[in-house]
Amino acid sequence: MAQSREQIVARVTDALTGDPSPVAVRGARKVDARGERSHFWVVSDASGVIEAVGTDDGEFESACRFVGIDPDDGNAVIDAAGRVLTPGYVDIHAHGSWEHSFDDGPEGIDIARAGHAVHGTTRQVLSLITNPVEVICENIRNVRAKMDERPDILGCHLEGPFLAMARKGAHDPQCLIDPVPQVVDTMLEAADGCIRQITIAPELPHGISAIRQFAAAGTVPAVGHCDADYEMARRGFDAGAGIMTHMFNAMNGLHHREPGPIPAAVEDPRVTVELINDGFHVDDPMVSLSFRFAPHRTAFVTDAMAATDCPDGPYKLGALDVNVVDGHARLVSNGAIAGSTLLLEVAVRRAVNELGISPVEAVEAATLTGAKAFGYDKPNPVTGAPLGLVAPGFAADLLLTDPDTWTVEQVWCAGRRLK
The missing domain is CATH 3.20.20.140 (Metal-dependent hydrolases)
Incomplete structure (x- = not known):
């Protein structure tokens, strides 16, 4: 059942005023300012910062375990299935x-x-x-x-x-x-x-x-x-x-x-x-x-x-x-x-x-x-972790997007799930 706008506002506001959680996404086509890569994965930690990225499956499993995610848990690990992964x-x-x-x-x-x-x-x-x-x-x-x-x-x-x-x-x-x-x-x-x-x-x-x-x-x-x-x-x-x-x-x-x-x-x-x-x-x-x-x-x-x-x-x-x-x-x-x-x-x-x-x-x-424009591509007092790339040390601001329509399907801000 579709949520009303009031419900969406409450959900987004609650998420943004709450604590971040580890995030693990695999099987994506990563697109950011550093280029495109297929079969890409990203793992962030409990502070809302990207811990590791890559294309090697073994390294993905190790990164998941390091942040406390079971790599075999289908509910905890998101299969992007070829969707585009970008920074927020x-x-x-x-x-x-x-x-x-x-x-x-x-x-x-x-x-x-x-x-x-x-x-x-x-x-x-x-x-x-x-x-x-x-x-x-x-x-x-x-x-x-x-x-x-x-x-x-x-x-x-x-x-x-x-x-x-x-x-x-x-x-x-x-x-x-x-x-x-x-x-x-x-x-x-x-x-x-x-x-x-x-x-x-x-x-x-x-x-x-x-x-x-x-x-x-x-x-x-x-x-x-x-x-x-x-x-x-x-x-x-x-x-x-x-x-x-x-x-x-x-x-x-x-x-x-x-x-x-x-x-x-x-x-x-x-x-x-x-x-x-x-x-x-x-x-x-x-x-x-x-x-x-x-x-x-x-x-x-x-x-x-x-x-x-x-x-x-x-x-x-x-x-x-x-x-x-x-x-x-x-x-x-x-x-x-x-x-x-x-x-x-x-x-x-x-x-x-x-x-x-x-x-x-x-x-x-x-x-x-x-x-x-504001120096937020580097560590700074306002955002803490830098913004703008899917890379280790950057904020876990992540989007999963349809590769044909470029419609945003899933959203995280600093490890907080918004959509």
Whole structure:
């Protein structure tokens, strides 16, 4: 009998607030940023960390016994039967799902996270929309509290309020402000270290100084929702910005005499470029071009709003009314694109099955690249074990996926079974 969404949310939340267990999977086709291997197995320990991987059956049995699993126990050992085994997906820019946003308080976070988790996004940076500063700070504190409860929440991303009016997209213009030092200090104090990234238009009067201020505090500033030219974008990256927010969207485009901010990001090896691969925000040839532009630095993100994995109809983005038609979200007021209804599961499927991008590149864009943007591809204080590979010492964030449809069938986050 199918579970209701309420039951799924409760199950996922209980799993993520509980203890990990050893995991043993065999007979898989492993795909991660290091390549593909068949007849692959992985074993993780009781701390939620991968203990061993390989293709030798004898070594698999030894690894199982080492973590306390009977290799002959068909209930304890999962036979992948040729399914694709990948790391869990890492989304560094998403606003919600299942009719809730990450701005909607603790319950809203639980519900929206479950909507992404069951589709394979095991770790997520929770994006908060433009609001009055006091509201943003309260939402930041909610994210910080959730990080203490569960391992799947990496922190928050502030998409606003330091955006260019001319490139505001679906953000409330009444809440857009200049990032003066006092406001930056207020946000950093509320965050207690949980702001992973913040989108800033560098051309604002205090844009460059704010980039420096956030970077000095350990946040990765992102250039985006900006009217910046090439030189101004370069100044932003040199000041400490390490991400381009959803490349091609809400910024000046490519032009042969006015190159704009995109080449500044593409040519800078320090910069991770976000890409929304839904066939709507960015046309398919430009998605393919991005992988040639910035190999190993293109990170799939969803920019997913509350209508994700929901029927078409009316929704909210902050205080603004949104209408979703054919899965595309637009503001009722002016028709501006209002985030997406994308899942990383779908972004990977589109890349492989529709665009001809290799599975290795597509999976890397949904896993290791986003983790690298914050140094989470190495041991770190936030996640402990690194993220983004199926390899010893990495977190047991694992997906089993149908090899034809790329539909996620089973999910583990740090050794906790979510699906």
